[in-house]
Amino acid sequence: MRLSEHRYKTITSIAGPLLFVQGVSSARIGEVVKILTPDERQLEGEILEIREDTILIEVFAETRGLDIERSSIVLTDTLRTASLSPDITGRVFNGSFVPIDGLPMFIPEKKMPISGFAINPTARARPEEFIETGISVIDGLNTLVKGQKLPVFSCSGLPSKEVVAAILKNSRIMNAGTDPSGNRTKREGGGFIIVFSALGLTFLDYSYYMHILKEMGSRFVAFINMADEPAMERLLAPRHALTVAEYLAFEKGMDVLVIITDMTNYCDALREVSTAREELPGRRGYPGFMYSDLASLYERAGRIRGLNGSVTMLPVVTMPEDDITHPIPDLTGYITEGQIVLCRELHQKGIFPPVDVLPSLSRLMQRGIGEGHTRSDHRKVSNHLYKYYARGRDLRKLEAIIGREGMSEKDRIMLDFTDAFEREFVHQGMTRKTVSETLDTGLNLLKRFSLVE
Amino acid sequence: MMGRITGISGPTVSVDMKGLKLYELVHVGNAMLTGEVVKLEEKRAIVQVYEDTRGLGPDEPVQGTGMPMTVKLGPGLLSGMFDGLQRPLYKLKDLSGPFIRPAQDVSVLDPSGQWVFHPLRKKGDEVSRNEIIGYVVENHFQHFIACPHSCGGRLAWIADGNIRIDEPVGRLEDGSEIPVYHEWSVRVPRPYVRKFSPYEPLVTGQRAIDFLFSIAKGGTAIMPGGFGTGKTILEQSIAKFADVDIVVYAGCGERGNEMAEMIEEFEHLKDPWTGSSLMERTLLVINTSNMPVAAREASIYTAVSMAEYYRDMGYHVLLLADSVSRWAEALREISSSLEEMPGEEGYPTYLSSRLSSFVERAGVVETYSGKIGSLSMVLSVSPPGGDFTEPVTQSCLRTTGTFLMLDTSLAHRRHFPAINWFQSYSLYRAGLSGYYRENVSPKWEDVQMSCRDILQKEEALREVVEIVGIEGIQDPDRLLLHAAEMIRTQFLNQNAYTDDAFSSLDKTLASIERILDFYKHAAERLKQGAAIDEILSGTSF
Numbered sequence: 001m002r003l004s005e006h007r008y009k010t011i012t013s014i015a016g017p018l019l020f021v022q023g024v025s026s027a028r029i030g031e032v033v034k035i036l037t038p039d040e041r042q043l044e045g046e047i048l049e050i051r052e053d054t055i056l057i058e059v060f061a062e063t064r065g066l067d068i069e070r071s072s073i074v075l076t077d078t079l080r081t082a083s084l085s086p087d088i089t090g091r092v093f094n095g096s097f098v099p100i101d102g103l104p105m106f107i108p109e110k111k112m113p114i115s116g117f118a119i120n121p122t123a124r125a126r127p128e129e130f131i132e133t134g135i136s137v138i139d140g141l142n143t144l145v146k147g148q149k150l151p152v153f154s155c156s157g158l159p160s161k162e163v164v165a166a167i168l169k170n171s172r173i174m175n176a177g178t179d180p181s182g183n184r185t186k187r188e189g190g191g192f193i194i195v196f197s198a199l200g201l202t203f204l205d206y207s208y209y210m211h212i213l214k215e216m217g218s219r220f221v222a223f224i225n226m227a228d229e230p231a232m233e234r235l236l237a238p239r240h241a242l243t244v245a246e247y248l249a250f251e252k253g254m255d256v257l258v259i260i261t262d263m264t265n266y267c268d269a270l271r272e273v274s275t276a277r278e279e280l281p282g283r284r285g286y287p288g289f290m291y292s293d294l295a296s297l298y299e300r301a302g303r304i305r306g307l308n309g310s311v312t313m314l315p316v317v318t319m320p321e322d323d324i325t326h327p328i329p330d331l332t333g334y335i336t337e338g339q340i341v342l343c344r345e346l347h348q349k350g351i352f353p354p355v356d357v358l359p360s361l362s363r364l365m366q367r368g369i370g371e372g373h374t375r376s377d378h379r380k381v382s383n384h385l386y387k388y389y390a391r392g393r394d395l396r397k398l399e400a401i402i403g404r405e406g407m408s409e410k411d412r413i414m415l416d417f418t419d420a421f422e423r424e425f426v427h428q429g430m431t432r433k434t435v436s437e438t439l440d441t442g443l444n445l446l447k448r449f450s451l452v453e
Numbered sequence: 454m455m456g457r458i459t460g461i462s463g464p465t466v467s468v469d470m471k472g473l474k475l476y477e478l479v480h481v482g483n484a485m486l487t488g489e490v491v492k493l494e495e496k497r498a499i500v501q502v503y504e505d506t507r508g509l510g511p512d513e514p515v516q517g518t519g520m521p522m523t524v525k526l527g528p529g530l531l532s533g534m535f536d537g538l539q540r541p542l543y544k545l546k547d548l549s550g551p552f553i554r555p556a557q558d559v560s561v562l563d564p565s566g567q568w569v570f571h572p573l574r575k576k577g578d579e580v581s582r583n584e585i586i587g588y589v590v591e592n593h594f595q596h597f598i599a600c601p602h603s604c605g606g607r608l609a610w611i612a613d614g615n616i617r618i619d620e621p622v623g624r625l626e627d628g629s630e631i632p633v634y635h636e637w638s639v640r641v642p643r644p645y646v647r648k649f650s651p652y653e654p655l656v657t658g659q660r661a662i663d664f665l666f667s668i669a670k671g672g673t674a675i676m677p678g679g680f681g682t683g684k685t686i687l688e689q690s691i692a693k694f695a696d697v698d699i700v701v702y703a704g705c706g707e708r709g710n711e712m713a714e715m716i717e718e719f720e721h722l723k724d725p726w727t728g729s730s731l732m733e734r735t736l737l738v739i740n741t742s743n744m745p746v747a748a749r750e751a752s753i754y755t756a757v758s759m760a761e762y763y764r765d766m767g768y769h770v771l772l773l774a775d776s777v778s779r780w781a782e783a784l785r786e787i788s789s790s791l792e793e794m795p796g797e798e799g800y801p802t803y804l805s806s807r808l809s810s811f812v813e814r815a816g817v818v819e820t821y822s823g824k825i826g827s828l829s830m831v832l833s834v835s836p837p838g839g840d841f842t843e844p845v846t847q848s849c850l851r852t853t854g855t856f857l858m859l860d861t862s863l864a865h866r867r868h869f870p871a872i873n874w875f876q877s878y879s880l881y882r883a884g885l886s887g888y889y890r891e892n893v894s895p896k897w898e899d900v901q902m903s904c905r906d907i908l909q910k911e912e913a914l915r916e917v918v919e920i921v922g923i924e925g926i927q928d929p930d931r932l933l934l935h936a937a938e939m940i941r942t943q944f945l946n947q948n949a950y951t952d953d954a955f956s957s958l959d960k961t962l963a964s965i966e967r968i969l970d971f972y973k974h975a976a977e978r979l980k981q982g983a984a985i986d987e988i989l990s991g992t993s994f
Contacts, residue, residue, distance in 0.1 A: 027510055031508075031510075118709075118741065119552060119553075120546045296743045325838030390866050394866075
């Protein structure tokens with residue numbers, strides 16, 4: 001603890017979001033720094049690196065207007081924390097945790113460092129409670145469970161926000177339990193509380209999402225960084241959001257659904273800092289530590305043994321050039337427990353949600369379906385639908401070469417099934433379907449084409 | 454020895470301190486974070502810190518320990534779960550709750566732990582270095598305790614019955630003591646008398662591996678695959694069913710939820726070979742992707758040292774690491790914060806030499822105690838973008854014996870395990886053929902050839918079908934396609950969630966022979982004039 005305020009006017013260089021300051025004693029890594037500009041604005045930053053008495057500061061704001069001669073910095077002797085209180089629900093903040101809904105800041109019950117602590121793997125509870133999203137391709141084939149992190153991989157121009165909105169509005173948690181006679185049943189649990197973190201959101205998307213959130217009453221917390229706001233705030237907003245989510249989940253026992261959109265903007269901000277530091281770039285200029293950095297966000301989803309709440313995460317990633325092997329979706333897919341992949345071709349056919357079933361996957365599905373979770377025939381129906389649809393998609397390629405006439409009767413049936421599957425099972429518009437309706441739709445399709453008895 | 458911090462960048466800290474040794478363990482800062490010296494210069498040392506450096510500042514003290522980074526080896530490790538620095542995760546949880554806080558010191562082996570010692574030597578016996586003098590029973594294993602490498606002589610005293618872990622079990626006439634546990638520097642391979650070529654297969658219960666691309670006891674295998682190709686599930690299946698005595702599983706930079714799933718499952722499952730709880734033979738080293746990156750780098754060494762310790766008692770040990778790529782990335786992160794000149798794709802130029810010296814710690818050996826033990830490794834690799842030309846996959850390929858290529862397109866078709874049967878290979882085939890001939894069936898190799906032959910021909914035919922359609926090819930070829938499909942769907946495909954998850958060698962052979970017999974008979978009938986549709990309609994997919 002320092003007794004006096006440490007103020008320095010010894011800035012030696014400014015490069016993009018980075019400041020170098022000389023002659024600093026007793027700084028700490030991660031310490032929050034206030035930067036006073038010549039026009040008396042106050043910016044916030046964090047110490048990234050210390051070399052003898054020179055420190056490197058990353059500024060979480062627009063650095064335009066800063067100068068070397070008159071700007072000064074103040075060390076605050078604190079690490080970055082998030083203010084927490086149950087009163088946080090229903091509020092809207094910017095990426096730096098300043099209220100932007102016109103209301104005053106709430107009185108914090110406690111403060112926690114925003115970088116969080118890793119959950120001890122032995123303290124984790126296995127995610128296995130089914131979440132009914134109301135969307136057939138998710139509930140039926142890529143089931144989401146409480147505590148999972150399941151990203152939506154989208155392409156520019158595809159309706160990812162409508163898909164997210166449908167999940168926001170329609171999700172219900174199904175808790176496994178037992179009825180009085182001892183049979184395993186499921187009953188509908190409470191709803192989610194939504195923690196929404198927007199990174200580089202356009203105004204168009206902003207008004208869409210705010211409309212949806214407002215409909216939810218006060219069951220949400222939002223951190224909004226707009227497309228024209230400082231890129232560096234995009235590194236803070238998701239950490240604020242996740243610290244709030246962990247607090248609500250593991251201290252207040254709530255089921256929290258965290259939406260982060262768009263992770264591509266987050267990674268671009270990360271790249272910006274990295275190149276400003278003149279670090280050696282990795283693939284496509286993204287920094288070599290991006291995997292660990294993304295993991296420090298995604299891995300905060302989960303459940304803890306003996307505690308009630310849960311953090312479920314639904315990040316949105318826009319794949320640059322529709323390329324799933326691009327470093328952002330690639331590294332995301334290596335960390336998350338599956339992915340929901342949107343596809344341009346289905347979108348052009350007018351199918352909503354345009355989810356491509358083949359590359360989509362939910363790794364935690366096996367535990368969350370079947371007797372006591374959804375329905376006993378869930379696994380069978382989903383395996384059959386997947387298998388025949390995959391075969392049908394293969395046959396479509398063949399059809400393009402040899403034409404429908406050259407194909408066997410059996411193959412033609414499979415092609416018809418594939419079309420019907422997309423039109424009737426994947427496509428559902430904005431209507432909500434229960435998992436039972438979803439499985440019935442699938443089962444009827446399989447029966448109609450005589451693929452099951 | 455004390456010094457002070459002069460600079461901090463990510464996980465690396467520079468210290469103005471002389472007299473440190475390379476790879477010496479140090480305590481960094483007021484919080485006493487654990488670190489390791491990775492670079493020495495004239496006036497300063499660079500330390501890689503194994504914990505979060507947030508909050509660390511210059512001028513804080515740094516203390517040398519004079520010791521390299523070590524693991525404690527003794528009874529009580531089995532069924533344990535450790536982080537990359539061998540801190541027991543259950544004890545950490547009791548100490549600080551569900552979240553891991555930095556700088557917590559917990560002992561690996563319970564110091565008050567009581568064991569019953571069964572002496573195998575008696576007072577007055579001459580014992581040599583590394584010779585086994587007795588054992589304690591750990592789970593259902595005989596945990597042997599040997600004379601240290603540093604001494605030998607006549608036993609002046611040896612314990613019998615109850616012992617404590619922190620007291621010696623024997624004393625030599627020259628006064629040197631034989632401890633129950635010892636510390637071992639993780640980066641140094643444990644010594645052995647000699648190494649043999651692998652001669653016995655490691656049965657995994659996975660038909661595609663056991664039949665086509667065998668792994669040997671004492672051998673090494675890699676399985677690279679893009680995300681969603683089932684690396685983790687395959688690793689875990691092998692961990693469950695492999696016919697080894699002890700399994701060390703290193704979850705290196707992977708998902709926390711998957712580890713939670715594995716822990717819960719392993720606590721309830723039975724070991725198929727002995728019938729006791731699976732956890733009794735298992736040791737987990739877990740450093741998930743959000744735990745500190747430098748500890749991730751150390752975790753595979755921690756794991757391999759513990760694996761070698763049990764090998765030295767004459768056990769067959771299997772080390773599974775998921776995934777080596779995360780280890781390599783940790784190495785890259787550390788290298789870049791040391792400002793080293795990068796090699797390919799930013800990885801340090803010593804990537805492949807580090808990797809090969811790690812992989813070479815596998816093998817079948819004669820131990821100093823005169824027993825035969827083996828250490829096998831199955832390593833998963835996560836190539837970015839599923840591109841196998843990247844440096845980690847390529848370095849692994851040069852040093853390992855079995856290559857199991859996991860194929861994204863197979864995974865999309867839900868063909869699991871998604872092992873590509875054209876690209877994968879096993880260098881142990883020749884060395885193991887004798888074993889299969891004598892212990893399973895003399896026909897093993899012939900059957901294998903026929904199976905490969907059908908799959909090979911299918912590939913060629915498939916190209917033709919794509920052009921002319923299935924109706925455009927001859928009947929014998931249609932039959933072959935059908936047989937190949939049977940091999941793929943009924944033999945190579947194996948569901949990890951059903952009873953089919955494990956298949957013994959005899960069952961594997963019977964299952965492929967059934968398909969080949971069908972093919973042979975069907976081909977006969979075709980020659981005699983039966984219609985192809987009639988033959989095929991009699992079989993189900």
